[in-house]
Amino acid sequence: MAIIVNKEEKRRAIAIACSDLLLERGIGDLTISELAKTAGVGKGTIYEYFENKEDIVFEIISTFMAEFEKRLLGVVDEAADTKAKVFHFFSMLFEDESYQKQLKTYQEYLAISLTNGTEQMVAFSKVCKEKFQKILNRIIDEGIARGEIRDESRELVPALLLFEKGLVVDTRATGVDARIEIERFLDALFKLIEIREK
Numbered sequence: 001m002a003i004i005v006n007k008e009e010k011r012r013a014i015a016i017a018c019s020d021l022l023l024e025r026g027i028g029d030l031t032i033s034e035l036a037k038t039a040g041v042g043k044g045t046i047y048e049y050f051e052n053k054e055d056i057v058f059e060i061i062s063t064f065m066a067e068f069e070k071r072l073l074g075v076v077d078e079a080a081d082t083k084a085k086v087f088h089f090f091s092m093l094f095e096d097e098s099y100q101k102q103l104k105t106y107q108e109y110l111a112i113s114l115t116n117g118t119e120q121m122v123a124f125s126k127v128c129k130e131k132f133q134k135i136l137n138r139i140i141d142e143g144i145a146r147g148e149i150r151d152e153s154r155e156l157v158p159a160l161l162l163f164e165k166g167l168v169v170d171t172r173a174t175g176v177d178a179r180i181e182i183e184r185f186l187d188a189l190f191k192l193i194e195i196r197e198k
Helices: 007-025 032-037 044-051 053-078 082-095 098-114 117-145 150-173 178-193
Strands: none
Touching: 007 032, 007 053, 007 082, 007 098, 032 044, 032 053, 032 117, 044 150, 053 082, 053 098, 082 098, 082 178, 098 117, 098 150, 117 150, 117 178, 150 178
């Protein structure tokens, strides 16, 4: 009797096996041959589960994001108030050493997608954005429900996501200190949206 293979599990297993290689080498220097060797499979198997190199990179970044999202939700749930939750939303990626290599890979992905972006990259970026927008919407909605911030704060979610993307780029391009920029931004923002007792 033939062995039944769960294609999604096998795909994820190959991606996880290759994640350290991606972090070490970066996207541009990866080859299908190296990915296959690292995963302990043949090149044909890689092409059976992935369309191309970018497809396996998307899967690896997706596993990073799922892990990050889970940890972020835990940290956000522990934070005391809305400002602290938003701070953690922005800062966790920059402060945790385990995410530094992942951040570097994401920055490389952004650079490639800006210069040679494909429809597949655009679609993947939209999925990523939607996941984080959902978390940020939840933080803002909870803050409004607790009476900490104004109702109009919901309208800022797209701008907050743009700030985050800009910070990801600027920390690489100009070396700005993410923590300082996040604190400065949130201090100014919360002066505008926070409900203060009279």
